[in-house]
Amino acid sequence: MHERDYQRRYAPDQPTRFLPDTLIEIVREVRLERPPEHALFDFDGTLSLIRQGWPEVMIPMMVEILKQTGTGETEAELTELVTNFVMELNGKQTIYQMIRLAEEVKRRGGSPEDPLVYKKWYHDRLMQRIAHRREGLRSGRLAREDMLVPGALAALRTLKDKGVRLYLASGTDEVYVHEEAELLGLDGYFGQHIYGAVDDYKR
Known part of the structure; x- marks a missing residue:
């Protein structure tokens, strides 16, 4: 639990x-x-x-995954659902948002991945988004x-x-x-x- x-x-x-x-x-x-x-x-x-901007990575990824369950829910409905639970769990470890995603997939009759797999998928996408910030700080191109x-x-x-x-x-x-x-x-x-x-x- x-x-x-x-x-x-x-x-x-x-x-x-x-x-x-x-x-x-x-x-x-x-x-x-x-x-x-x-x-x-x-x-x-x-x-x-x-x-900054991590929800714009996490929420669309989760919506994509839930759409694959084929329930017929609209993208807007899934986006509202995901946004609500992502923000409610904000501040906890990322894994708990992924646990909730797995629960939602299972609730729709799908076979969820391990939450750690979802976490890796999300993190890979996020790192692509923020790589220029990390590199900019490392090189001095960006001021702290x-x-x-x-x-x-x-x-x-x-x-x-x-x-x-x-x-x-x-x-x-x-x-x-x-x-x-x-x-x-x-x-x-x-x-x-x-x-x-x-x-x-x-x-």
Whole structure:
């Protein structure tokens, strides 16, 4: 049995606010008497823009696979279905989106591949899309700032200066999180505390 799917913790109508001149949304106000001892960051979309556009790779791939089951559902119907569960599972390891894909294939009478196979197919497509970004950073053709979420570096520096221990955890495969954190010059902020997904996701 895999992890429980994402569940909303806050009602959609709960008032929130954005930090001035940013896209950072404050869901719950917290007043701290002193800086926190630890801070945990997600990677893709929180710090890094290297994999920006990943839904445009994952969702069409899944729709293609589900269309092959021959249920007669329209592409629009399948796209809505896939978009909903992909976004609900966003933030978890990629494998859980692929597990859900396999379940949807089976539900339609198909014979699904192992979720790890689907994950490899997706990752191969994604790497084709983002290869120029990774190579651009590696060669210096792209500035690191161009592939960082605005304000991310300043936030890390501020926390580090206050003695906060920083942790990086991502649903992206761990080997690529390490590589891309290094390409962006972020590895020094986290040291050994960089974590990502592994194929043996049941551990």
